[in-house]
Amino acid sequence: MSQLSFLDKLLDGVEVEWLPLGEFGQFIRGGGLQKKDFVESGYPAIHYGQIYTKYGLEAKETFTFVSSxxxxxxxxxxxNDLLLATTSENDEDVVKPLAWLGDSVAISGDMMIFRHEQNVKYLTYCIKTTEFQSSKKKYITGAKVKRVSKDNLTKILVPIPCPNNPEKSLAIQAEIVRILDTFTELTTELTTELTTELNARKQQYNYYREQLLSREHHSSVQCTLGDALDMRAGKHIKANNINKFEKNEFIYPCYGGNGLRGFVSDYSHDGSYVAIGRQGALCGNIKRANGKFYATEHAVICSAKNGVNIDWVFHMLTYMNLNQYKSKSAQPGLAVSKIAKLPITIPPVAEQTRIAAILDKFDALTNSIIEGLPREIELRQKQYEYYRDLLLSFPKPSDEAA
Known part of the structure; x- marks a missing residue:
C-alpha cells in the first residue's frame, strides 16, 4: 500500500489543518527550580537539562525530587502536557520535547509546559520532524546559548487532522502514534542489537591488536619513535582559511590538534603519513593522512624511515595511547621531543605489513562509517526519520495551490 493511499484511508476524507501551536494550546513558563534543590525523595521534579540527558521522548516518572x-x-x-526545553547549546536540541504521561510534576526554568487537548505523543513526533525543525530555525536567538521564546513558539505550525471534530482527530492521531511507536520500538531494538555487535567487534579488535602488537618477533629491533619516524610539526594557517566545504579535485583536507578540521585550497604534504594531534584535550589522537593534505602547527606529521611500514605505525601509535603523555596544564599538549624518546619494538617489515593488513580489516569492520556497523546504525536511524516524516508530511494550503 502506498503512503498516499494509506493516509487517504486513515484520514477517511477529513482534512488536515496546519495550525499555530498558540491557536490550540497554552504555554506555561517554568522557573524557580535549580539542581541544588534536588532531594533524595519528595515531590517529582524535572530540570530542563535532564530533558537532554535523562529522558527520551516520553516519561511518566522522574529521576529527581524536590521538597514538598x-x-x-x-x-x-x-x-498529557508537553514539556519543551527552550534553552540549549546548539540549534538541534533547543525545543527538545518530552511527552509527560505521569502525575503532577514540578518543572524548572528554561522550559515550557504546553497544555493542549491533542495526543501529546503525536505532538512530540511532529516536533521531531524535519518540517518542524526547519520552521524552528528562524526563531532561534543567541550565540553561545540558543533560545526560542514563548511568543515565537506560538507561531510554529503543526498538522492537526480535522480540528473541528476532536473525537475523530484524536482517533487519527492515536493511530499515527501507534504506527510510529511500533516503528520506534523496532528501530531501537535493531539499533541495540547492532550496537551490541559493534561493541563485541571492538573488543575483538582490541584483543587481536594487543596480541599482534605486543608480541616480539625474534628479529625485532628495540629503538625509539624518533629512530623509526621523521616527526615534524605542521604549518600555521589562519582559522578563517579553513572551510567546511566538501573535498574536490582542488580542495584538500586540513588536520589540526583534534584531527580533521575542514578543507583548504592548498596543501603542505603529499604522500603517506600519520598525523598526531599535539594540542588540546584530545591530543595524541592518531589519523592517517594520505595524498595531498594540509597540516597545521597543532599536528605532528610522521613519515616512516627505512624499514618501517606507515600503516603499521598508525596501529602501533593508536595502541600506545599517546594522550597519556600530555602535559598537565590548562591547555594540554604533547612535546615532539618527549614522544620522540618513547621506546618502541619494531618487527621485520614483512611482519609489519602482515600485522597492518589484519588490523586494517578489523579497523574497517569496526570503525569505518562506510563499511562498518556504525554506518548501518546511522542508516537505520535515517530510515526511521524518513518514514516518520513521510507519515506526518500532510500538504499545506500553499502546497495544494501549487
Missing amino acids: ELATKLKKAKK
Whole structure:
C-alpha cells in the first residue's frame, strides 16, 4: 500500500489543518527550580537539562525530587502536557520535547509546559520532524546559548487532522502514534542489537591488536619513535582559511590538534603519513593522512624511515595511547621531543605489513562509517526519520495551490 493511499484511508476524507501551536494550546513558563534543590525523595521534579540527558521522548516518572515545601511554589505539569526545553547549546536540541504521561510534576526554568487537548505523543513526533525543525530555525536567538521564546513558539505550525471534530482527530492521531511507536520500538531494538555487535567487534579488535602488537618477533629491533619516524610539526594557517566545504579535485583536507578540521585550497604534504594531534584535550589522537593534505602547527606529521611500514605505525601509535603523555596544564599538549624518546619494538617489515593488513580489516569492520556497523546504525536511524516524516508530511494550503 502506498503512503498516499494509506493516509487517504486513515484520514477517511477529513482534512488536515496546519495550525499555530498558540491557536490550540497554552504555554506555561517554568522557573524557580535549580539542581541544588534536588532531594533524595519528595515531590517529582524535572530540570530542563535532564530533558537532554535523562529522558527520551516520553516519561511518566522522574529521576529527581524536590521538597514538598518548594513544590508548592513551582509550576507543575500534568498528564498529557508537553514539556519543551527552550534553552540549549546548539540549534538541534533547543525545543527538545518530552511527552509527560505521569502525575503532577514540578518543572524548572528554561522550559515550557504546553497544555493542549491533542495526543501529546503525536505532538512530540511532529516536533521531531524535519518540517518542524526547519520552521524552528528562524526563531532561534543567541550565540553561545540558543533560545526560542514563548511568543515565537506560538507561531510554529503543526498538522492537526480535522480540528473541528476532536473525537475523530484524536482517533487519527492515536493511530499515527501507534504506527510510529511500533516503528520506534523496532528501530531501537535493531539499533541495540547492532550496537551490541559493534561493541563485541571492538573488543575483538582490541584483543587481536594487543596480541599482534605486543608480541616480539625474534628479529625485532628495540629503538625509539624518533629512530623509526621523521616527526615534524605542521604549518600555521589562519582559522578563517579553513572551510567546511566538501573535498574536490582542488580542495584538500586540513588536520589540526583534534584531527580533521575542514578543507583548504592548498596543501603542505603529499604522500603517506600519520598525523598526531599535539594540542588540546584530545591530543595524541592518531589519523592517517594520505595524498595531498594540509597540516597545521597543532599536528605532528610522521613519515616512516627505512624499514618501517606507515600503516603499521598508525596501529602501533593508536595502541600506545599517546594522550597519556600530555602535559598537565590548562591547555594540554604533547612535546615532539618527549614522544620522540618513547621506546618502541619494531618487527621485520614483512611482519609489519602482515600485522597492518589484519588490523586494517578489523579497523574497517569496526570503525569505518562506510563499511562498518556504525554506518548501518546511522542508516537505520535515517530510515526511521524518513518514514516518520513521510507519515506526518500532510500538504499545506500553499502546497495544494501549487
